[in-house]
Amino acid sequence: xxxxxxxxxxxxTEKGKYVxxxxxxxxxxxxxxxxxxxxxxxxxxLIYFQGTGAADDSGLPNDRFFAVRPEGSVSTLKIQRTExxxxxxxxxxxxxxxxxxxxxxxxxxxxRLTVV
Amino acid sequence: AQTVTQSQPEMxxxxxxxxxxxxxxxxxxxxxxxxxxxxxxxxxxxLVIRQEAYxxxxxxxxxxxxxxxxxxxxxxxxxSDSQLGDAAMYFCAYRFxxxxxxxxxxxxxxxxxxx
Numbered sequence: 001x002x003x004x005x006x007x008x009x010x011x012x013t014e015k016g017k018y019v020x021x022x023x024x025x026x027x028x029x030x031x032x033x034x035x036x037x038x039x040x041x042x043x044x045x046l047i048y049f050q051g052t053g054a055a056d057d058s059g060l061p062n063d064r065f066f067a068v069r070p071e072g073s074v075s076t077l078k079i080q081r082t083e084x085x086x087x088x089x090x091x092x093x094x095x096x097x098x099x100x101x102x103x104x105x106x107x108x109x110x111x112r113l114t115v116v
Numbered sequence: 117a118q119t120v121t122q123s124q125p126e127m128x129x130x131x132x133x134x135x136x137x138x139x140x141x142x143x144x145x146x147x148x149x150x151x152x153x154x155x156x157x158x159x160x161x162x163l164v165i166r167q168e169a170y171x172x173x174x175x176x177x178x179x180x181x182x183x184x185x186x187x188x189x190x191x192x193x194x195x196s197d198s199q200l201g202d203a204a205m206y207f208c209a210y211r212f213x214x215x216x217x218x219x220x221x222x223x224x225x226x227x228x229x230x231x
Contacts, residue, residue, distance in 0.1 A: 033217050041221065042209065042222060042224065043161070091161065093161075102163055102166040105216075107160050107161040107162075110159040
């Protein structure tokens with residue numbers, strides 16, 4: 001697509017529930033990134049995919065968080081047993097291989113997750 | 117450890133005037149990248165301007181320019197002829213030279229444009 005698409009735009013869930021957040025990158029972008037942005041802060045890195053594999057998942061906060069990208073395009077971020085502290089905007093970005101932030105790196109509009 | 121500080125939580129400016137947003141950072145590295153990103157209510161992070169630390173010349177993009185003072189570790193953003201569409205959160209970010217995606221972000225400055 002023309003831009004990075006994230007769905008849903010907003011998600012409200014109850015504490016303890018499971019949620020999935022979807023990211024559809026720019027067509028042809030092999031690299032995909034997930035970030036989490038808490039209120040009043042900049043984005044915090046979660047995970048980086050190169051193709052289908054997770055090249056760096058060091059930012060995932062704990063084992064309740066998991067992400068997949070089975071066909072090297074769309075990615076899903078999965079959060080189990082949600083907690084109120086998981087409330088944040090989850091941003092996705094994509095780029096061509098070899099480029100980095102600030103060089104052909106495009107962010108989506110994020111999913112605002114609210115855990116009540 | 118690297119840190120990025122934006123000391124102005126909120127700034128306001130009259131439409132068509134000039135405003136400067138401040139950013140300071142701390143690093144022991146000599147090569148790195150610095151960015152200003154804009155985040156409007158749509159939440160998408162939009163690159164405003166970038167600066168490579170090895171370049172002495174200040175970056176400029178149309179109405180946006182930076183004052184990069186490497187020794188002072190300062191990286192301010194000047195917006196000339198402010199427009200209503202410039203209203204947004206502005207984030208200063210530091211990127212490591214050896215990472216494509218790891219950044220240190222400031223806390224952001226909310227820019228209000230008065231018509």
